[in-house]
Amino acid sequence: xxxxxxxxxxxxxxxxxxxxxxxxxxxxxxxxxxxxxxxxxxxxxxxxxxxxxxxxxxxxxxxxxxxxxxxxxxxxxxxxxxxxxxxxxxxxxxxxxxxxxxxxxxxxxxxxxxxxxxxxxxxxxxxxxxxxxxxxxxxxxxxxxxxxxxxxxxxxxxxxxxxxxxxxxxxxxxxxxxxxxxxxxxxxxxxxxxxxxxxxxxxxxxxxxxxxxxxxxxxxxxxxxxxxxxxxxxxxxxxxxxxxxxxxxxxxxxxxxxxxxxxxxxxxxxxxxxxxxxxxxxxxxxxxxxxxxxxxxxxxxxxxxxxxxxxxxxxxxxxxxxxxxxxxxxxxxxxxxxxxxxx
Numbered sequence: 599x600x601x602x603x604x605x606x607x608x609x610x611x612x613x614x615x616x617x618x619x620x621x622x623x624x625x626x627x628x629x630x631x632x633x634x635x636x637x638x639x640x641x642x643x644x645x646x647x648x649x650x651x652x653x654x655x656x657x658x659x660x661x662x663x664x665x666x667x668x669x670x671x672x673x674x675x676x677x678x679x680x681x682x683x684x685x686x687x688x689x690x691x692x693x694x695x696x697x698x699x700x701x702x703x704x705x706x707x708x709x710x711x712x713x714x715x716x717x718x719x720x721x722x723x724x725x726x727x728x729x730x731x732x733x734x735x736x737x738x739x740x741x742x743x744x745x746x747x748x749x750x751x752x753x754x755x756x757x758x759x760x761x762x763x764x765x766x767x768x769x770x771x772x773x774x775x776x777x778x779x780x781x782x783x784x785x786x787x788x789x790x791x792x793x794x795x796x797x798x799x800x801x802x803x804x805x806x807x808x809x810x811x812x813x814x815x816x817x818x819x820x821x822x823x824x825x826x827x828x829x830x831x832x833x834x835x836x837x838x839x840x841x842x843x844x845x846x847x848x849x850x851x852x853x854x855x856x857x858x859x860x861x862x863x864x865x866x867x868x869x870x871x872x873x874x875x876x877x878x879x880x881x882x883x884x885x886x887x888x889x890x891x892x893x894x895x896x897x898x899x900x901x902x903x904x905x906x907x908x909x910x911x912x913x914x915x916x917x918x919x920x921x922x923x924x925x926x927x928x929x930x931x932x933x934x935x936x937x938x939x940x941x
Contacts, residue, residue, distance in 0.1 A: 632763050632772060639776040642758035651737060651755045652784050656791050660707025662688040663734070665696070667721045669770045670713040670777060677781035684789045685798060693721040697728065706733025713781075714738065715759070715773040717745025726750050739780070741773055755780075816904050817897035819939045820920050820929035821847065828853055828927070831860050831885025835871065838884060842868065847930055848916055852888045859919055859927045861888035894919045897928060901939065904931050 655662055662681060666674035674690060681688035691700060691710065704710065710729050712722045717740035726747070729736060736751040741759040748754035757780055762772045827845035829838045831852050842850050842865060850863040863884050871887050872879050895904050895918045908915050920929035 635760050635772045638760040639758050647755045652787050658709045663691040663710045665691045665693050666713035667719050669774045673774050673777045674713045680785045693725045704732040704734050708734045710734045711737045715741045717742050717747035814901040816899045816931050819901050820931040822929040833884050835882050853927050858925045861890040862892040863888040894921045905936050
């Protein structure tokens with residue numbers, strides 16, 4: 599492992615006025631210790647408890663609420679969001695806000711999962727009788743045996759904790775790690791049990807790349823109508839230079855009177871024609887020099903398929919004319935447009 603750049607100014611130790619550093623072997627030992635603590639969790643986890651918990655969440659007809667205080671609260675919130683992203687009704691219930699009106703969201707159809715390392719968190723213990731009065735099913739997820747929270751809930755899941763990585767065994771870093779691992783693993787178990795498809799997952803992530811690749815079709819991102827650089831095959835090349843450059847597509851789309859696609863003429867074709875023909879280019883028509891066998895795609899194809907088609911051998915292209923089943927030109931999809939759409 600390399601040393602820190604000499605230009606990096608580290609803050610001085612306020613006690614000794616010396617530059618503070620982290621020893622490489624110390625850091626490595628901490629990672630190994632955390633790994634051992636996590637392995638302890640995996641070795642001692644009661645799988646029957648985890649299965650009962652997972653089945654309870656799977657069978658819930660209402661909403662799965664998660665709650666916790668402090669670091670456990672952040673974990674509970676994150677797990678609830680993981681479930682939401684999988685299309686499962688879930689939400690985070692702040693235990694303090696719940697006692698000031700938010701508990702109104704809770705019903706007898708719901709499950710309330712309470713995360714707490716100690717199981718003796720006052721805010722959660724105060725929440726329990728109120729949630730029980732609403733008829734919700736209560737589950738505690740704790741790491742200390744014989745705790746108060748477990749004794750007042752309908753179900754308890756024990757997350758085995760050897761100790762915190764913190765040298766004082768105080769800072770909640772290992773306990774929150776196993777909470778996160780447990781919650782997210784159960785979330786994926788629910789995902790598989792519900793047979794969630796990649797397409798369904800994508801609909802919950804429309805702004806992400808996977809969502810766009812599985813949702814967006816060519817017709818959603820193509821240029822159409824007056825955005826198309828259209829010309830006829832009898833048009834002189836030199837008369838179409840404005841059309842070639844002004845639409846930002848890098849090509850001309852050559853069509854017949856019924857708008858059937860005849861071929862394409864690119865700015866690359868223009869350069870090659872000019873080099874080969876010289877002044878004769880002033881008399882050449884687009885139809886004489888166009889590519890009459892261009893790659894095309896239909897409007898209902900997936901946008902990601904268009905990108906693959908552009909990049910396929912023998913050489914990549916920057917655009918694809920979009921045509922109907924009758925070879926009628928209806929649009930153009932460009933590589934720039936796909937990249938701009940986040941694909």
